[in-house]
Amino acid sequence: MNMNIPALNTKIGDKCADCPIHHRAVCAYCEKSELMLLETMKSYSSYAAGDTIIMAGDNMKFVGSVVTGVASLSQTMEDGRRQMVGLLLPSDFVGRPGREFASFDVVATTPVTLCKFERIPFEKMLKSTPQLRERMLEMVLDELDAAREWMLLLGRKTAREKIASLLMIIGKRQNSLSPFDINTSMKFELSLTREAMADYLGLTLETVSRQINALKKDGVIELEKKRHVIVKNFNRLLDETGDDGDGGYVT
Amino acid sequence: MNMNIPALNTKIGDKCADCPIHHRAVCAYCEKSELMLLETMKSYSSYAAGDTIIMAGDNMKFVGSVVTGVASLSQTMEDGRRQMVGLLLPSDFVGRPGREFASFDVVATTPVTLCKFERIPFEKMLKSTPQLRERMLEMVLDELDAAREWMLLLGRKTAREKIASLLMIIGKRQNSLSPFDINTSMKFELSLTREAMADYLGLTLETVSRQINALKKDGVIELEKKRHVIVKNFNRLLDETGDDGDGGYVT
DNA sequence: CGAACGGTTGATTTGTATCAAGAATCGTGG
DNA sequence: CCACGATTCTTGATACAAATCAACCGTTCG
Known part of the structure; x- marks a missing residue:
């Protein structure tokens, strides 16, 4: 329905150290020098409620973290049936490293601020930075657990x-x-x-x-x-x- | 219903290099020296169809890979409603590194052979071996995608x-x-x-x-x-x- | 052989979807 | 500030897919 709004580059404070989600996001275990490297590839974007941030099939030019707001990850069938498969709250990661095309839609539910990293440089850094990869693995494992709880809900709960x-x-x-x-x-x-x-x-x-x-x-x-x-x-x-x-x- | 059978240590060939799932499992990217390290912490166990391999709440002494057979990952509610949340086929990983207690039941659906790694040494090795961690991350990301497809199925399909x-x-x-x-x-x-x-x-x-x-x-x-x-x-x-x-x- | 298990099939119930109408809330422009 | 149209939400009547309850069949196995 809505297209990306030009993405006014809001300043939450460009310093990662000041970032409100710093201690919970992918970058949580990074050290100063690593944060500085991240800063070279990062930018902030804002989205209005209802905006599509990523559409399934899009070529992913970035990955990132939700800084403020709520977004949803969802899948739609041809006939319109839709299932949300993730709720993205502040500090949650958006995008899948190692994948060129998005598998799911990401839609802003409320106004959202995203801290974006260019995908390719981020992936390179992921390879070379154990701290980043460790946090990433942790977060993905948590998401997997959450997805599995959700499967019980979808399959068996009233x-x-x-x-x-x-x-x-x-x-x-x-x-x-x-x-x-x-x-x-x-x-x-x-x-x-x-x-x-x-x-x-x-x-x-x-x-x-x-x-x-x-x-x-x-x-x-x-x-x-x-x-x-x-x-x-x-x-x-x-x-x-x-x-x-x-x-x-x-x- | 069934308890672990004493786990006859079958020999699939104790060399990782000969392992039938070697190219798809967690260890896929490991080099010779790393495989040798893995061999020091590994053992094989067999389970009969119906055996409970892990029960939710168990203290996890090992993680591992399914070598042959099919196992299922499932969750049960107090009143008996059950939902499977993963199907474990050969090469799939069992257990969650960084977690002491199991969140889900793992049950052998057919006779299963498992390649087990002691959890603590494996976690240490995961920290120090980029190859292993990279494959692990890849596999978990794939599982997450599969779980999300499954959520669409559970929530919206007939x-x-x-x-x-x-x-x-x-x-x-x-x-x-x-x-x-x-x-x-x-x-x-x-x-x-x-x-x-x-x-x-x-x-x-x-x-x-x-x-x-x-x-x-x-x-x-x-x-x-x-x-x-x-x-x-x-x-x-x-x-x-x-x-x-x-x-x-x-x- | 009989018991246990896995599978099929039928009758009935029931929870949720669907269809439909209307009320409340929100945002926008006059 | 109010009037409007557009959303969002509620509520009711009805339909239907899948659950439940129940009986039965075929295999396997001790």
């Missing part, structure tokens, strides 16, 4: 459990909760439309709407303005996910 | 499309077809029970049985002895998957 799980993941990550801060209450902004949630969960938007309202009616969650969620009883929501509590996604 | 996709994947991989050998016919052994297929596809075994027989009745596939599949018209099967043909899994 609509209600899917919604509860999604709220759980977004809530936990936005509040940076560890799996043991269980008795807290939490609030968070659900920066996805019902349709985006449906694409994520393998449901229709109507079912998403109904199940969210059912959880609300049952007192599991409270809503302000459709997108702002309040969870008074964390454990109550956890029960609804069908998980056994220890599980998965903390990050 | 039962019939799911079955067709599974047949496609197993057939392609067993026949080592590239995405362009499209007009060939192929035969292959389906080494999964209907139940295992159901767990893989997020279906019930009854639905799997019905859909396989429907594909047979419609002339898309032929069956010999329930598990041996013949695909005369590759494109016909491809159409049934809902994919656009270029897609995914070749390997």
